[in-house]
Amino acid sequence: MDGSRRITIQTIADEAQVSKSTVSCYLNGRTEKMSAETRERIARVIQKYDYRPSAAARLLTAGRSCLLGVVVCDITNGFANRLVKGIAQVCRESGYQILVGTSEYDPDAELLHLERMAGMKVDGVILQPTGQPDASLALLRRAGVPVVCIDSKPEGAPLWVATSxxxxxxxxxxxxxxxxxxxxxxxxxxxxxxxxxxxxxxxxxxxxxxxxxxxxxxxxxxxxxxxxxxxxxxxxxxxxxxxxxxxxxxxxxxxxxxxxxxxxxxxxxxxxxxxxxxxxxxxxxxxxxxxPALQEGASTAALLIDNLLGKPGIPQNATLACExxxxxxxxxx
The missing domain is CATH 3.40.50.2300 (Response regulator)
Structure with a gap:
C-alpha cells in the first residue's frame, strides 16, 4: 500500500463502486440487504488496503466518545491518586479512557474543567466537588452529561459514592x-x-x-x-x-x-x-x-458506566466503610 495516501471510507467506496453508506453498513455488520457480489467487492478493497476504520469516528457517529471526565480537588494528594487509579482500572476494563483535571479547591477551576470536558463530548463525569456544586451540576445537566460525585454527598447530586x-x-x-x-x-x-x-x-x-x-x-x-x-x-x-x-x-x-x-x-x-x-x-x-480509596474510585467508575449502559436495578449511591x-x-x- 502507498504509505503516502490516506485511506478513508470514501476511498473504499470509490474503488468498490458503492456509496459511503453502503461501506458503513458493511463495516457495522448490516449486510442483510447487500448482494453477495457487493459484499465480496467491498471485502476485497478493504483487504487490499488493510483498512481499519477509526474507532473514535465510529463511536462519535454512534453518539459515544468512550471518554470520561474526572475532576479531583488535589491531584498531588495520595488519597486522590488512589481514587484515580481505581477509576482508571475499571475504565480500562470497560473500554473507556479518562481525562483528569484538578480544581485545587477552586469552584471556578472546577467549572472550567467541566465546561471543557463537556465540549469534548465526554460520556460522563466523576466529580470530587469543591463544595456545594450547584453550578457544576447545573452545567452538566444542560450539557446532558451524567455525573457521579465521589468523596462527597452534596445536595442535588443524583449519584454519589462516599465513605463512612x-x-x-x-x-x-x-x-x-x-x-x-x-x-x-x-x-x-x-x-x-x-x-x-x-x-x-x-x-x-x-x-x-x-x-x-x-x-x-x-x-x-x-x-x-x-x-x-x-x-x-x-x-x-x-x-x-x-x-x-x-x-x-x-x-x-x-x-x-x-x-x-x-x-x-x-x-x-x-x-x-x-x-x-x-x-x-x-x-x-x-x-x-x-x-478505601482504590475501592471508592472503582465503585464510582462502575456506577457511572453501569448508568451509561442503562443496566437495570443500579443503586443510586454507596457508602463504603473505613478502617x-x-x-x-x-x-x-
Whole structure:
C-alpha cells in the first residue's frame, strides 16, 4: 500500500463502486440487504488496503466518545491518586479512557474543567466537588452529561459514592478517649460546604461530648505557622488527643509537633486520616482512619458506566466503610 495516501471510507467506496453508506453498513455488520457480489467487492478493497476504520469516528457517529471526565480537588494528594487509579482500572476494563483535571479547591477551576470536558463530548463525569456544586451540576445537566460525585454527598447530586466519615471518626475518637485522653483538640481546614469535612468535624465534637471531654476546635491551613500549631497543642492540662480530619494537613501537623514527639502518646495523642504511605513507618507511628480509596474510585467508575449502559436495578449511591488503625501515637500499637 502507498504509505503516502490516506485511506478513508470514501476511498473504499470509490474503488468498490458503492456509496459511503453502503461501506458503513458493511463495516457495522448490516449486510442483510447487500448482494453477495457487493459484499465480496467491498471485502476485497478493504483487504487490499488493510483498512481499519477509526474507532473514535465510529463511536462519535454512534453518539459515544468512550471518554470520561474526572475532576479531583488535589491531584498531588495520595488519597486522590488512589481514587484515580481505581477509576482508571475499571475504565480500562470497560473500554473507556479518562481525562483528569484538578480544581485545587477552586469552584471556578472546577467549572472550567467541566465546561471543557463537556465540549469534548465526554460520556460522563466523576466529580470530587469543591463544595456545594450547584453550578457544576447545573452545567452538566444542560450539557446532558451524567455525573457521579465521589468523596462527597452534596445536595442535588443524583449519584454519589462516599465513605463512612461520620461513623468511622466517631468510633476512632471514642476509642482514643477510652485510652485515657481527657480533652480533644480539633485542627481542621475550613469545613465549608464539603460534606466529608463537615461529617468528620461533627463526629469528633459528638464523640467528645458523649465521653464528657472538652473539645477545642481551631481552623488551620497550609499557611498556618508551625509555631501556632505547637502553641495550640501545648495548651490545656491533662492528656490531649489531637484530631486532624484532613489528610493533606496531617503531615504538616506531625512535623509541627516534632518538639513534642517525646510526649506522644503519654500526654499527647495524634489521630488523622489516610497517609498510609508514611503513617505506619514514622516515629512515633500515627493512628489513622483509612478510606478505601482504590475501592471508592472503582465503585464510582462502575456506577457511572453501569448508568451509561442503562443496566437495570443500579443503586443510586454507596457508602463504603473505613478502617481504623490505632498505632503508637495513641497507645494503639
Amino acid at each position: 466519615n461520620y461513623r468511622s471518626t466517631f468510633d476512632a475518637v471514642s476509642a482514643c478517649l477510652r485510652m485515657g485522653y481527657t480533652r480533644c483538640l480539633l485542627l481542621s481546614a475550613e469545613p465549608g460546604l464539603l460534606t466529608s469535612r463537615q461529617e468528620r468535624c461533627q463526629a469528633c465534637l459528638d464523640a467528645a461530648a458523649q465521653a464528657g471531654a472538652p473539645c477545642h476546635a481551631e481552623l488551620i491551613g497550609a499557611d498556618t505557622p508551625d509555631s501556632e500549631i505547637l502553641r495550640l497543642a501545648s495548651q490545656g492540662g491533662g492528656r490531649t488527643l489531637v484530631f486532624v480530619p484532613n489528610c493533606w494537613l496531617l503531615p504538616k501537623v506531625f512535623r509541627a509537633l516534632a518538639p513534642l514527639h517525646g510526649e506522644i502518646p503519654a500526654r499527647l495523642g495524634l489521630l488523622g486520616f489516610d497517609n498510609e504511605e508514611w503513617a505506619e513507618f514514622s516515629v512515633p507511628s500515627v493512628s489513622t482512619i483509612v478510606q 481504623i488503625r490505632l498505632r503508637g501515637s495513641t497507645s494503639g500499637g
